[in-house]
Amino acid sequence: MTHIISLEAYCCPPDISTRDALARLNATEHVFQLVVRSDRKLLGTLTDGDIRRALLRGVSLDAPVSESMHEEFFSGHAGEDRKNRSLLSKDMRLLTFLPILDPQGKIVKVLVGGGDSGIERALVMAGGFGRRLGIQTREIPKPLLRVGGRPILDHILTNLEKSGVRDVYVSVHYHADQIGNFIEARENRARIQIFEEVEPLGTAGVLGHLDDGSSAPILVINGDVITSVDLMALHDFHISDGLDATIGVTRYDVEVPFGVVRCDADGLFSGIDEKPRISNFVAAGVYYLAENFAALAVKGQPLDMPDLLNRGKQMGLKIGIFPIHEYWTDVGRPADLEAADVDHSNGKYVNT
Secondary structure, three states, X not given: OEEEOOOXXXXXXXXXXXXXXXXXXXXXXXXXXXXXXXXXXXXXXXXXXXXXXXXXXXXXXXXXXXXXXXXXXXXXXXXXXXXXXXXXXXXXXXXXXXXEEOOOOEEEEXXXXXXXXXXXXXXXXXXXXXXXXXXXXXXXXXXXXXXXXXXXXXXXXXXXXXXXXXXXXXXXXXXXXXXXXXXXXXXXXXXEEEEEOOOOOOOOHHHHHOOOOOOOOEEEEEOOEEEOOOHHHHHHHHHHOOOOEEEEEEEEEEEOOOEEEEEOOOOXXXXXXXXXXXEEEEEEEEEEEOHHHHOOOOOOOOOOHHHHHXXXXXXXXXXXXXXXXXXXXXXXXXHHHHHHHHHHHOOOOOOO
């Protein structure tokens, strides 16, 4: 355990924006912020997970951090070191830091636990035909198309390796030899194993074939997704909420090009909205599945991820939603591929 006594970098006022608090949170060694009054009285705590839960509630990143902070926080008391250490060590998966307060509720220091080992294994779904990309994937599989001068698959693997993932499976089918050759020639930091689908198994069927004896959750990511999402934050979110599956989502906005007419139950006019913008969360091709959830995929049976998720829901398993506020794009169409390349050139997306 670590004691943090110099707290300037970890404290922020309640009236700064959540976006600014997030920047402060990401700039510190330990990923949290303490929301305090000017007299150092603790009002709330803030983690990456708190911000994403606020986004699910519709809170904007530009809203005051007081709307995103966690007000029902655990805290310890100054002078009770043994009790404080005991409270933190009970379950470091759920409680990774403990603010220590004086009798007036003012922050004195923070006790930080060691955390867990993070994401142990991942599966990259790289077997698709990429038909929407037309001639571009006639001779080259989609994961090997280039963005910023590097294959899409290289971006994905780099992000996994930077996040500390030790074992990576890559599921292949279309032009499987090319992907195998790329991985063999690449300077891999993770242990990468290729699973070749003789017949396409869908976007989740290969899970039924991964018999590696591990009880750790598995991260599943589509082979056409480029994102700078914080994968460790995804892991922490999944563990702290006690989830069986976590779905990475991103916002997708659609502007209706007409006036939308509203009516009441009797069919009478109640209003009109001119060219409204409709916003929804959509699946981002990033999933984190506990062992019991991944086990719902049966060996040899094709299965798509929506069917797997619905199957788990019907069985009463707990599925959470993880909003991705970082850079994300699905490189499935020619325009998407071109836009991702421009984003990389402009520095909007960086992954080295």
